[in-house]
Amino acid sequence: MVTVDKAVIAKIEKGGKRFEILVDPELAYEFREKGRINKRIIDILAIENVFKDSKKGMPASKQDMIEFFGTDNIEKIAEEILRKGEIQLTTEFKRKKLEARKMQIAEFISKNSIDPRTKISHPPQRILNAMEQAKVHIDIFKNIDEEIEKTIKAISHILPLSFEKIKLEIKIPPKYASKCYGYIKSLGSEPKWLDDGSLYSLIEIPSGLKDEVFKKINYLTNGENSILIK
Incomplete structure (x- = not known):
């Protein structure tokens, strides 16, 4: 379990009320990206509690949780917040994940396609350069397959690609x-x-x-x- 000082806030608003949890940024990101994780939801939390203001340590009321989530079960509420809410990742964390995802996409395209003119695959760096030239916007929370498909469409007018x-x-x-x-x-x-x-x-x-x-x-x-x- 992550310590409170290394946790980040994940939050959701319902009916004008805010519900927050403190989470491990790596595990929360992995859960959001993959939709599942090889741990219990409760293991993602720094504190087993739902707050209306985590910075002030003010817990959400049981009445509000039942009204807006249909339950006061912390694990079920945390799962909904992780799936549908906002995870306040640090700028540096998001930058590292974005660079890693761009490379993942470039390596996939490199391994699965060739330049039809030379019959040789494009190196990942060339694909990354084309992504930058085409101003491809990568979302670290979206499905990787969707991001790959979007990238291929965006760079195909810059780099000839054949998926033979x-x-x-x-x-x-x-x-x-x-x-x-x-x-x-x-x-x-x-x-x-x-x-x-x-x-x-x-x-x-x-x-x-x-x-x-x-x-x-x-x-x-x-x-x-x-x-x-x-």
């Missing part, structure tokens, strides 16, 4: 098969064991991931493998 997929036929010799099994499976394929103990898989991946896959499998097998583009 390719098929790779992979065969790993027996002495490296066990070592490669987990990685190949993580690419969305169910590898097959051949009679001689080698590993075989036919996978479909975004074109932008090709170099990464080749590099990883070559590393795991010391270059002893067969990878064919189908």
